[in-house]
Each structure stands twice: as structure tokens, then as C-alpha cells.
Amino acid sequence: MSLPVSRRTFIGASGVAAATVVLPSISPAIILRGAIRPAAVSSSNGLPAVLRAMELVLEGTDTLDAAIEGVKIQELDPSDNSVGYGGLPNEDGVVQLDASCMHGPTRRAGAVAALEGIKTPSEVARLVLKYTDHVMLVGEGAKRFALSYGFKEEDLLTPESRQLWIRWRANRGADDDWLNVPENEPLPTRPTGTINLNVVNPKGEISSVTTTSGLAWKIPGRAGDSPIIGAGQYTDNDVGAAGSTGRGEANITACGGFLTVEGMRRGLKPTDACLETLKRVVQLTPPRLLQNGRPSFNISFYAVNKRGDLGSASIYPATFAAHDGRVGALRDTAYLYPRRA
Secondary structure, X not given: OOOOOOHHHHHHHHHHHHHOOOOOOOOOOOOOOOOOOOEEEEEHHHHHHHHHHHHHHHOOOOHHHHHHHHHHHHHOOOOOOOOOOOOOOOOOOOOOEEEEEEEOOOOXXXXXXXXXXXXXXXXXXXXXXXXXXXXXXXXXXXXXXHHHOOOOOOOOOOHHHHHHHHHHHHOOOOOXXXXXXXXXXXOOOOXXXXXXXXXXXXXXXXXXXXXXXXXXXXXXXXOOOOOOEOOOEEEEOOOEEEEEEEOHHHHHHHOHHHHHHHHXXXXXXXXXXXXXXXHXXXXXXXXXXXXXXXEOOOEEEEEEEOOOOEEEEEOXXXXXXXXXXXXXXXXXXXXXXXXOO
């Protein structure tokens, strides 16, 4: 026969039971044996970035600081119209930049999205990581935050990127009020471009950063995967880091950066982890973006594990930049399909 239990007794007993609950822990990483080698892996436009980052890492610079100094080369390069200064604008002709970063040793992250007027969003993302209890700042608030730290507001359009936008605007609709570019003049394509950089130093400390001007001619306010922690990039200092370039929406829905790192946690080599994530991306692709069962877009993943093994894979053949601690060079990615549908 059960004894009557008062409300006070019940709550007290429940508290004791709750106090003894053991929360599930994260699965431990596969132990990687062998010496740690410094390494850096990046998108194909990141060869100068991996060279600079590795130079700094070997001098003892923190991995996140080294990575950001690397990607800043492209952010400040007006000839790279996919990142930073000179990046292609949204449909209103305004350049809006996204970036995120993670610092493995401190397990912290920072990001900015739809940032206007600041050439180096990677640096602003690092400030969010370092000086706030937030992870992401967006739009006007992100710009005010950057200005409060002494950044100068500037026009991010170059004459080239402005002209590309003007020509796109003139040809976006047959019935609008803009005169079309003459047929003998090639129309600008709608590029997507980003730089992701993942770095490990000789002590096995890891960081990652991704920065972009996003999809050209995008709807104002659109943010892709680059500022999303776990999509555009992800770092676990016990395992490795990974990031992506390509169609941001496809990566967001797959949580690609996180999923690739989790693949390495289970023991997959970096390239194999990238390939596994790509299969998930294909599985999640909506029918309207498939041609003969294959995606109509490309996307690439880049990964490095704690030991310094690195790799990359894409849906269709591409190249990536890598530094194995001895030499930096462009390499061919692994891929799912030999050519586009």
C-alpha cells in the first residue's frame, strides 16, 4: 500500500531525483595518432590566404588571428568581386557583407551579416567574438558596432563592380524601364563567391573563418551560409574545422560545416567527411534545383583535422588551396559527379 505524499514532499523528492540525472555527453573524438602538422585549407581564391596564414602560424601567431590576416588579403583586393571591397552588390546596388569565425582554444564564435560600408567583415566578426556575449550582429547594428571600434565607413563598390550591376539591372526584365545592353555585349553572370580558411598550428589549436559579399544581385538583407555558425564554417578544437563555398542556402539546410566536423569526429578523413556532407546536400536539394537527378549548382567543402590532415570535395570538379606545413598550392577537389548535369 502506498503512503500519501504531500506536495512539499513530492517537490523535494523530485529535486533530489533531478539533481542525480546524468546529462548525455558529446561523443568523444576519434583519437588521431601521430605528430601534429601545421596546416591550412581554403577555397581556390585563398592561395594567398593560406600562404600568409601559415607564415604567421609558424611565427607563433594565434590561429584565428592568422586566418583573419589571410582572408583580409582577398577582402581588401578590389579585383576579387566575391569578397569585401569590390564585392558584387545586391539588387539595389548596395554591397552587403557576411562573415563568421570560430576560435577552437576558447570555443567562442562571432559573426556579422548584411554589414555595409566596412571592407573587412572578418575583423568585425572577431570583435563580436572577443568583446561581446553575443555571436551575431546584423545590418545597421553591426555597422554601428564596427564604427565604435574605429572602422571607417567607405563605399565598397569599385568602378568595375558598379558597371556590372548597372548592366545586370538594365537586362533583368524585358518590360522594365531600363534599356537593355546591346546583344553583342556579354551579360554579367550571377556569380557566387566566398573565401573559407581553416587553420591548425603545431600545438593542434584550430580556428576557422568564412567571409563573403554573398550572391550577386541578391534580395537586400539576404544572408547566406557564411555568417551562420555550423554552416559556413565550424570548429571543434578536439576534432578539426570545416567550411564551405558555393550555394549558401544548400549549405544552411545541411548544416554543412558542423556535419563535416562530426564526420571527422567519427573517424572519417577530411576528404571523406566532405564527400559525406555533399551527399546530404544532394539528398536535401529540392526538385526545382535538380537536372537529371543532379544539383544545378556547385558547392565545395574544405576540412582539416587536429593532426593536420586536410582535404576538400565538391559536387562537381573544382580546385582548392592547401598548405601542408611545407608548401602551399592549388589542388583538385574530390567530387561526386564528373561534370554538371
